[in-house]
Amino acid sequence: MTTQTAHAQQPLLRVQDLKIRIRLDNGVMQAVDGVDFEIRQGQTLGLVGESGCGKSLTSRALIGINPKECETTGDITFMSPSESGKPVELLSLNPNGRQIRAIRGRRIAMIFQEPMTAFSPMYTIGNQIMEAILLHRTKNKKEAKKIALEMLSKVGISDQEKRFDQYPHEFSGGMRQRAMISMALSCNPELLIADEPTTALDVTIQAQVLELMKELQQEFGMAILLVTHDLGIIAEMCDEVAVMYLGKIVEQAPVKELFANPKHPYTKGLLKSMPRLGGDRSRRLDSIEGSVPVPIDMPPMCGFYDRCKDRIDGVCNRMAVPATRIADNHTVRCFLYSEPGEANSHVQAHP
């Protein structure tokens, strides 16, 4: 949990009705289908879901690095406090243009799941960290190196001078992820997108990296969009959570509320299917039957319909489900909490 600084609660980034379509040989895949969320300054928003739910595509869309095949529509408004309060519409920018490049890496930085593939094997770690600094902060190489060394020491890499000139293969997995974090934070971004930052790491190293991210968030005051499939990490790191299923956010709430009071059958299912330490061993794990459908040419219906225990036949499979606000910060996309007649009164996650 982050400390609430004075500028907290100010919105930093707002996503409205984000849709990503991918044209395939056998139809159009609606990979992300109307996602709304908002990240406030200094806050951590968790985006949780299973593989293929569109969480990575969503996070990548924010800085325009999805492959060309993705048709992205919607609004992504970035309200950087340093840009004299002028909101920037990220999706309307040319993905290779100067404006987005001034934001990407500088104001919004990203760390990826697999640090081995995210680093180029041909350049030294120091060289790659300096690249970002030289692009955005200074033209002086000596100064850039100084900043890079400082960043390496901040993320807990000892013997920085030697490490600076080493190649990614000489680093262990945990070290590489640390180096990646130092690269992402070298320009002091306002938003850090972390896409499964610890999935490739051992639990002990994962604990180190998560702890490091929390410390650095305190120090730099950045907001984090944490994309993960692990509810344990969500519980530990996030202020607010959005649960994604099949391209839609099915439930969104502050972290304590979501874990104490889950509403959507999918969220409930996920929480129940996780084995927990110290849990009842004789109990069978509740599993969610079936598997995630492929969202190609889906009719308007609830994507979870086939696997849902509480489905309402004739309702859930007939129309698209609107998001319903059931408490102050708690929205859920399920007909159990809204009348089908209200299907048109679309409620935004954040007005």
Next chain:
Amino acid sequence: MSRPILEVKGLKKNFQVKSRKALFAKPTSVQVLNDISFELREGETLSIVGESGCGKTTLGRCIVRGMSASSGEVIYHAPGGETVDYLKLNGAASKKFRKDIQMIFQDPYSSLSPRMSVFNIISEPLIANFKLSRREVEEKVSSIAMQTGLNVSYLRRYPHAFSGGQRQRIAIARALVTQPRLIVCDEAVSALDVSIQAQIINLLKDLQQEFKITYIFISHDLSIVENISDRVAVMHLGRVVELASVESMFRQPRHPYTEALLSAVPQPDPELKKNRIILEGEVPNPANPPSGCHFHPRCAYRTEKCVKESPALREIGNQHYAACHYAEELTLRSARNEPRTEEGH
């Protein structure tokens, strides 16, 4: 207590690694498994946990002979009361016993041949091990497919048509079809999504009940391990550092490494105030292990003795084994993160 099915005695495995120092330098030997011994009882699930590089996968592979061990024995107790060294089986004996131990791999995307239909994948071990008519093969395959929750009408399809969870079911069906007594599951659910993971864990448990199968369950996920196992072995740098029943170990770990592993698991509960133990540094390089206790550079409780002397795995009490000089004295935290109430040192 049920009778033993497998006894692993002094298993060692060395890998030859090329030295980076000189082009023609002699390869150095890295000890990946260092004198592993344990006993497996019929019908139980023994989990093997540890960080990557600790040798847990190598151990599994050496047992099924997917890799040859450098030395040591794996004594197999056959159903008729015969005991054989599984690692030295050959010829007719090999044919007779090797079908009794099967393996399930981590990644169902690479463990199934994309060029074989699901029916062929599942029937291959049957055809290799038994003399059966076509009809019998078909009957056996469809009955096992049904038991593992596969749709029998899809058996002529190829693996690419199936999702990850379905593929893992295919892999389980293939392992089960020879009616093995022991299955080594190497991270069998790690590549799956949470909701599918629970399905597969339940399936493995059901099959164990039905066919009285013994599992060696290799995993890094301690929450799953707690749920599925009867006993747990914690490995660190090629050695077993703690071995105990799951209740005993999770309630009262006796090795600081186990304590740290348990503490590092992120819990899906935001109310839980965790005062977690963060291990400093990384897993040491097995090619150049630290002196004394291999865990000492990362251990918060280390003393002079730990740097010099390597602790042996010994019984602390009630079938609870640990390799720590101070196993009796230390007050270690349980899986629920409450400190033990007893006096520490």
